[in-house]
Amino acid sequence: MQPKPENERTPVAEGSLDSSALPKGYPTKVWTQDDGTALVATGQEGGCSKVHAEVAEQTPQLVKLVLVEETPEPPGICTMDLRYPPVAVRLDAPLDARKVVLEQRDVKVPR
Known part of the structure; x- marks a missing residue:
């Protein structure tokens, strides 16, 4: 998406x-699109890492969005730059008045 x-x-x-x-210092820009059925947040990645978003929880009161940064293990030669790509998830229902809770998690992935 x-x-x-x-x-x-x-x-x-x-x-x-x-x-x-x-x-x-992590970015906190978040928006909806597609009539509120898609939630998009600004992620943060750098060097060899890549970021994606996962919905951890959806209730009538809130949507918990986890920004997952995957870093290869073992690390190779990587640049020292930071990037802020938008990452999107599809919601079960429009966001409407629900609260958005952002979390971040680092994960090591095999190279």
Whole structure:
């Protein structure tokens, strides 16, 4: 799923977003698209790592979105850059007034 142009996005309001579990400095830009059925967040990856999003929980009150950064193990030669790609997930129902809870997890994956 690809992010839509700015004019087709609906930002998630600050009051509807809990990013307290993210590391300091992690991006917190989140929006919906496709009539609220897709949730998109700005991830963070660098060097050899890649980021993707997973829905950990969906209730009538909240959606918990985990930003998973996968790093190859053993690490190879990697650049020292940071990238901030948008990552998207499909929701079971439109987000509407539900709160979005962001979390981040690092995972080692075989090379």
